[in-house]
Amino acid sequence: xxxxxxxxxxxxxxxxxxxxxxxxxxxxxxxxxxxxxxxxxxxxxxxxxxxxxxxxxxxxxxxxxxxxxxxxxxxxxxxxxxxxxxxxxxxxxxxxxxxxxxxxxxxxxxxxxxxxxxxxxxxxxxxxxxxxxxxxxxxxxxxxxxxxxxxxxxxxxxxxxxxxxxxxxxxxxxxxxxxxxxxxxxx
Numbered sequence: 694x695x696x697x698x699x700x701x702x703x704x705x706x707x708x709x710x711x712x713x714x715x716x717x718x719x720x721x722x723x724x725x726x727x728x729x730x731x732x733x734x735x736x737x738x739x740x741x742x743x744x745x746x747x748x749x750x751x752x753x754x755x756x757x758x759x760x761x762x763x764x765x766x767x768x769x770x771x772x773x774x775x776x777x778x779x780x781x782x783x784x785x786x787x788x789x790x791x792x793x794x795x796x797x798x799x800x801x802x803x804x805x806x807x808x809x810x811x812x813x814x815x816x817x818x819x820x821x822x823x824x825x826x827x828x829x830x831x832x833x834x835x836x837x838x839x840x841x842x843x844x845x846x847x848x849x850x851x852x853x854x855x856x857x858x859x860x861x862x863x864x865x866x867x868x869x870x871x872x873x874x875x876x877x878x879x880x
Contacts, residue, residue: 720773722867722874724808728777728801729863732856735797736790739857743850750837750858753830757870772827773866774812779835780859781805788847 739747756772784802838855845851867874 719875720770720812721808722876724804724811725773725863725867725874728804728808729860729867731797731801731804732860732863735793735801736853736856740850740853743853746845746848746850747854747857748841750834750841752858752861752865753827753834754865754869756827756830756834757866769827769870771824772831773870774809775828775831776862776866777805777809777812779831781809783835783839783842783855786847790849790852792849793852 756776757769781802784798784805789798838858841854842851845854
């Protein structure tokens with residue numbers, strides 16, 4: 694009886710292995726939208742007391758540009774992936790504002806991390822022909838953001854400037870690259 698059970702379990706596990714369908718490796722639209730919404734809701738509107746700290750940072754829209762059709766190239770998808778990694782790195786500090794909703798901040802960090810982990814597999818199929826130009830724009834942009842944080846000693850207002858910039862970045866991705874993201878139930 695035990696041997697028969699082991700044989701059936703082995704056969705079942707073999708069939709599961711043979712017929713398992715690999716999950717497509719995509720950036721998930723719902724997670725990008727959740728990330729945006731949590732970032733928006735964790736701190737409210739841009740504070741009036743921070744207006745003097747608000748600085749202009751040129752957004753690298755070309756890093757997310759599509760070439761012809763609605764589908765983002767693999768190097769464009771890598772630009773979104775690298776954006777999430779940079780957001781994760783900047784939000785990995787212990788000097789985050791305590792005035793933000795801490796539960797939403799934690800959810801935000803977890804979703805960004807999850808999105809990075811789940812989309813690592815797409816990095817092996819990146820078309821690198823135009824990625825260096827995209828990467829340079831992102832490097833400059835995130836370097837400027839990090840410099841503002843350091844210059845302003847990770848103050849609450851400096852973080853609000855960063856939050857404003859990341860909200861714009863995520864909005865841009867959702868608006869201009871929505872067709873490149875995987876959506877479970879698009880409405």
